[in-house]
Each structure stands twice: as C-alpha cells, then as structure tokens.
Amino acid sequence: MDRYDVLIAGAGPTGMVLALWLAHQGVKVAIVDKAAQPGTTSRAMAVQARTLELYRQLGLADETIAAGKRNVALNMWIKGKRRARLSLQDAGDKLTPYPFVLVYPQDQHERLLLRHLEKAGVHVQRLVELLAFEDREDYVVARLRDADGGLRECEARFLAGCDGASSTVRQTLGAGFPGGTYDHIFYVADVQAAGVAADGEVHVSLETADFVLMLPYTDTGRGRLVGTVHGVHAGGRDGGGPYTFDDVSHRALSSLGLRVDQVHWFSTYRVHHRVTNHYRSGQVFLVGDAAHVHSPAGGQGMNTGIGDAVNLAWKLAAVVRHEAPDSLLDSYETERIAFARKLVDTTDRMFNFITAEGNFADFMRTRIAPLFATVAYGIDAMRDLIFKIVSQITIDYHDSPLSIGSAGTITAGDRLPWVEADGVDNHAPLDKIDWQVQVYGEAGDGLRAWCLLHGMPIREFAWSRRHEEAGFARNAHYLVRPDGHVALCDPSHGPDAVAHYFRDRAYRRFCD
Template sequence: MGDGECMTVIVVGAGPVGLMLACELALGGVRPVVLERLAKPTGQSRALGLHSRTVEVLDQRGLLDRFSEGAPVWPKGHFAGMRLLELDQLDGRHTYALMVPQSRTEAVLEERAAELGADLRRGHDLTGLVQDEQGVTVTVSGPDGEYELRADYLVGCDGGSSKVRKLAGIGFPGNSSTLNAVLGDVQLDQTPTGPHLSRCAGGVFGTVPLGGDRYRIVAAEFVPPTAHRDDPVTLKELLDTTKRVTGLDIEVGETYWLSRFGNATRQADRYREGRVFLAGDAAHVHFPAGGQGLNTGVQDAVNLGWKLAAAVRGQAGDALLDTYHSERWPVAKRVCHNTQAQLALMNPSPSVDPLRELFAEMMAFREVNKFLSEMITGLDLRYEMPGAPEQPDPLLGSRLPDWLLTADGERFGAMRLLHRGTGLLLDLTGGARRAEFESVLGGRVEVFSAEAVEPGRPEAVLVRPDGYIAWVGGALEGLDLAAGTWFGTQRLAAPMS
C-alpha cells in the first residue's frame, strides 16, 4: 500500500450507513474504500429496529431475506410512549418494523459490500483531510503506519463526533444534552410484556425483548447528565437510575452491554462542502425516540450513493450532487423536530398531563394515527421533482409501490426491478409505447415493459435508482426534462438492453 494511492470514493465509517453507502456505490460501478478506525466490529446490539421504509429499501436491493430470517416483526410503534401506532394501516407490503440488532445489520451489509467488491479497511483511522477542485487527499493511520489516499469524493459516515465534519469545517449547530439516560442489555428473570415505554414519576422507562431472557432496559431522567457521554456505565448506575425513575428494584442476571445517551439535537448546516459529504449521525443527531436515527442514515446513503456514482462515471455534475442536501436535509430536520416533540410529551412534570391526554385522544383518530405512523417510518416522504405541474400526480416524488406485474408469462413485484440499483422507465403498456419512450430517453435509462395485474396504474413511470418516481406517464417533453435532471442530457448511441 503505497503513498498517494488513488480511489474514486472514500467512505469513512463502517457502521450501517457507511456500509450501505459502499453497497450503493458498488452497484453504481464504483469500487469504494471504507476506512474504519476500529480493528473489529463491536458486536454491540445498539439500534434495534428497521422501519417500514428501510425494510422496503432492503427489498429493493434483494437483501430483505438476509435480514428477516428469524427476526421478530413488530406490527406497532409508539409516539412519546402513548397510544400505539398501528403500522398495519400503512400503505405498502411491509407494514411493520423488523427487529434486527445493529451488529447483525452491519454484518449483513459488510458481507454484501464485500460481494460487490468494496475495499473495507479496519483499523485505519482518518487523521487528515485536504481537498481541492480535482479531489480529496486524506492521511490515514493504519496497522502498518501512516499513508495517504486520493479520491474524487469523500463521505463522512463516522458518527456524531465526526472527524470528517470537523476537518471539512462544516458547522453542527444545535443544543447539548439536558437529561441523564442509561441503557443496558441484560438478563432478566422477570418477563415484562414488551416492548413498551412508560412515563414514570421520575422520568421514562422502557423494556425491549431481545430473545430468550435477554432484554434491553432504558431509564431516562429529566435532569442534567451525571457523566460525560464517553464515560463507562456501571450496572449499579443502571439499577440506581432505574430505581429513581420507576421506584422499583429490578434484579438482573448477566450484563451484555451498557451505555448512556442524551437528547443532544444537532444538524450539520450543510451536507456537502466541495467534494466532501456527510451522512447518518455525522450529519444529524437527536434523542432516539421512535428508533429513527439508523433508518434516516441508511436512507441518506441510498439517496447519495447513486448520485456520487453517476458523478464518478462522468454522467452527472454539481447540480445532481447538490440535490443530496436539498432532499435529505429537510428530512433530518423533521426527525429532529418530532423527537423533540416526543421528549416534551414524555416529561414527567404534571403540567404536561393535560397535553398528553389531549394528544392521546387525537391519536385515536385513524387519520392522525396514520399521519404519525408515516412520519416515524419515513413512508410519507415525497421529494419535489423539477417541472412538476401545478397539480402533480400523487405518485410523483413518492416511492415506487410494489405493484404486481406480468411480463413474458411471469408474475412478480415491481420492487424486483430495483435490485441492480439503476434507474428505469417502467412501461406498463405492455410495450405498446416502448418505441416512443426509448426515442426520448436515448439510451440514458433502461426501458422495461410489463403489464400491471391490477387496474388503475399509469401508462409509465420513470424511477430513480433510489426507488422514487421522477415522472408519471403523460407528456413526453416532461419525460425528457426528468431524464435530463436525474440521468444527464447525454444520449447513448443505442438504447440500454
């Protein structure tokens, strides 16, 4: 490994976000190098739930079977520990959360990234970063000493204390933590009916079953933190905090993992600085209400990956890369907002009781329950699409539904068409208008002809690699604009096969 080694994209951090990004880049024809400072995976469970939209994303890439085997399914969620969110009322096929420990998520994504040719380097710590108009040069401390890497682009997926963010000079405004919270994955002799989250006289207490007699217990006090976030948690601290919050003495057996967290809420003021990008916790941190952090980060990666790959291939420029910030920054802003709202509703002060009671009554209405469910799971996301009419089709900017299709005598779901991570024009006329579509697209996007099993589907949709619909069958000039925006204006000599 010599000095000045050149790569196309460097990803810093091999958590779920960095590994998902590596997979997306590799699908786009780019072989990334992933730098991870830890010599081996932690094996810690950490984040536990994969929300509906993340489950859909995994299905889009043909990875869902690897995650779902043996994983418990949660058909309900919560908002501020109040009335349950009924996830089965959501639109789509995956109307549930999948309980997968972060350690397993990382293992599956690392396996897939390796299959696709990504270069994962464990024990390699980023120590310096300099960028210019042509690329980014980083200094890395590895097991064999210090070396340099040169790349077209670099993405920081290195957590809330991101070195990449600091070295790139990107601001991280927000507020520091004001509460004391600890958690532990432990053995419990009791068998609480979980998962559940309760507002108690002393704060918030929750339990999550992890299989067998292993449970996660969480206790949060609405008082200033008693220790630095990096200070280790002792079992005594966990039990004492639980006692202050609930008034109960809990007996535990073996202890597997202890940690602390808070309600610090910060968001990078920009997700891009030249050729440096941020994703996941490096770009946004918040109180873990509703388990939205990992899911938001994974979807950051799916939004950014295909755009960076297109830029590396010379098929996109700054205009496309800038849409990463414009599309994903508002998403995390809303997550930060709803987690702060949930925390306010969980405050044990009696003055909050009337507000909670009113909010719980409102959540009994199906429309409100669905609104909150879609917000927490990310299913309500709809990107703005250039050139959209004043009254756009409801599908425009939303995710591709898993429509049941037929082609060449085979019946299958539309999600299968996204396994390769490329964009496509889904022609639902059975090929009747294929020649028209191919003439406009000029080979920039593959056209796939099929027929919809169910009625009421549009004639065609243009789908981005991340699964969002950029154009709905109609005027062909609108198709040309959409294709130019997301796939470039350069036409190929012949249509893609």
C-alpha cells in the same frame, strides 16, 4: 499512491451501506475506520420499513429480516396498565412489503453488512485513521495513519464523511453543527426479563417523566431497554463514578409489569440534537451522524443515515461513470437536509413531551396521549399516516430540482407507492438499481421506442383497482430514480417529457 473513486471515512451502518451501493454500481471504493472491529454493543435497534425496501434492492432484506425480530404492535403503558395497543400490521399491510418494525441489534447488523461488503470485494481498512485531507477541486488527497503508526496518502475523486457525531471530516471542513444537548442521561441495557411485557412486542411506559422502552429480540424475554436515568441531568452523578442499572427508575419498569432477571450489559450516553449547515463542500460530503444527530425517539437515527447513504450513492456513481454532470450531486444536500431538520424538530418535540415534568405534563402524557393514540389509530387515514411517518415511507423530495410533475395523486419526489396486484409486485424491478419507466395500463408506442433507443427499462403493469387506490393514473408514465423515488410524472403517452427531463439536466447517458 492508492487512487479510488470514493473514499469513505467510517465503517458504521451508514458507511458500509454507502460502500455497498457504490460497489454494486461498479464504483471503486475504499472504506477506513480507526476502530479495530465492528461495534460490540448497540444503541440503534430499529430497522424501519423504508430501510428494508432499500435493502431489498441489494438483495439484503430477507436475510436481515430472518436475523432480526419482527414487531407488529406497539403497546403503551400507564401506571401498571396497558392503555393502548397499536397494530403496525393493520396500518402497513397495503403500503409496504414490510408492515412491521424490525428489532435488530446494531452490532449484529454491522456484521451482516460487513459480510456482504466483503463479498462485493470491499474490505474495511481497520485501525486506519483519517487525519486530514485537502480538496483540490477535481479530487481529494487524504492523509491516513495506519495501525503501525505509519503515515500515507491516498487520492479519491470524492470523500464521504460517515464518521459519526464527532466527525473529523466535518471539523476539518469547519462546518457548523448548530443545535444543543439534552440534559437527560439515556441508558441502554441488554436484559433477560419476565412479566406481561416480555411477550415479544414493543412496550413503552409513560410513567410521569420516566420513560422506558422495551424492544424484544425474542418471544421469551430477551430484549433491549432504552430509557432515561430519571433525576440525573447533565451536571453529573452525585458521588461520582459510572452509572449502573441501579440508577434506573425501577418504577417505570414496574409500570410495564416487567421484572429484570439478568442484565447482560448496560451503558449510558448523552444525546444531541444538531444538523450541520451544509452536507456538501466541493468534493466532500457529510453523511449520517456526521451531518445530523437527534433523540432516539421513534427509532429514526440509523435509518436516516442509511437513507442519506443511498441518496448519495447513485448520484456519485452517475458522476463517476460520466453519465451525469457534477451538479447532480448538489441535490443530495437539497433533498436530505430538509428532511433532517424536520426530523430533529419532530423528535425533539416528542422527547420533550415524554420527559417533561409537572402535573400538567403528567396529565397530558398519562391521560390524553393514550386516548388520542387509541382514537387516532381507529381511523384508517390517521393509522396509515402514523405508520408512514415512523416507517419513513412518507419521505419525499417534492422541492428537489430532480422532481417534475404529478399524475393521479402522485407527485414527483414521492417514494414509488408499493402495489402488489395479481401476484405482480411493482417494487421488484427496483433491484436493478437504475432508472426505469413504469406505466400502469398501456404505454404509448413513442415512449416504448424512446426507451428502447436509449436503453431505458420500461415496465408495464396491467391496470387494476389496487393501482388506482395507490394513486396512480391510468396510462400515465412515471420515471423512477435508482433509489425508488419518482422523478417525473407525465399523464401523456409520448416520450417528450422524459426526453426533456434528461436533456435539461445534461444527463448524458439518456440524451440524444
């Protein structure tokens, strides 16, 4: 019987990122998928700044950006006129190395992840289906069916269900998936287009209850349309048969000043808004769409699944290597389920606002929303907040048992604020995917000695105005987790707080 540290069911972006993070930390991992090959069509298109920061830790960010299309502005159109242009570059240039939304089709994205996974020595086992599993408290026995129909079993310390909204892992656990299904039918189309909105920027039309979004691959009109088949709801299509591009509201497209010259492929789908009751059951975890699904509004879905994977990966690695107790893994659900519930609620409200029908809804969408967006984006604090939310750099774990203290305006659980001062980038050391202490100013001798004794990297950055603007307290120390979130903020110069932090959590690697 094959034995692994972690068995992953599902080789979409979430499953492959989980496998990559585990492999980079020396964990023996297997990943299976019942599909014969990676996806050849794409729904997920947007790669947000926080995902690129996490990819940077794996050395993937530059390659991913080079393969995709940077989009630095969002344009809002009403009745054939551009009513607002919101610059992402202006909002994010002091917040992240990646002040843009990257448009990168999921099929290409998956192939990139697959190449790097194979370089790491992990090969996706294709046409292999997870049929059942048994949690035996200390490990899981999984039953698999191979491409030739043969059955076999394998053993893993942990099982991660990254197998999508219809997750076999979730159904086998009997975990609830409360929520609902939108009445609207969504469509995606890969097109060659011409017109004012085919300029290489993101464009959205809010024409009455119609909705269409243009995500460009190039500056010459090739891109992805995402929208609703207006007037067609869950009851089905009159006359039967599959939906076609002719069923799409061309009024919304005309509102963008967009002419579609060629449709390379077209697909429709239904969207649910659901979050499972629990992310963990014993040795089994739910990750990505297996745990939560929601409207595509805001381009958050795939990025949230990748965030789940990274959050879980470093914790699994610590437990597998006997550095931390099994209880560390409970924080995965605590940290990620709260964000998923908030995200589903936010995207649900956004989608309902975009698609609501009636004169009042039309007035709010076509008159008030563009005006509010323009005014809000003219206020620095509001512009920064909007960018932080969309880019996911505002995700925090303040209520986590792993988050202690505050210093300056930074609270434990925050993502480590990004600062580049005098050519020194404070996110650069995060590529070690390990715990570290960062000090902005000068560290105390006692703290330096403790870090040296326990093999804890300590990074000292010469104090600057940029650090103060980012919220750091001078000479305070910040304990940073392997995923780039702050675990401990301590204004003192001594080692006591960080020593107690690990001792209280029975984190053996850093205990005396």
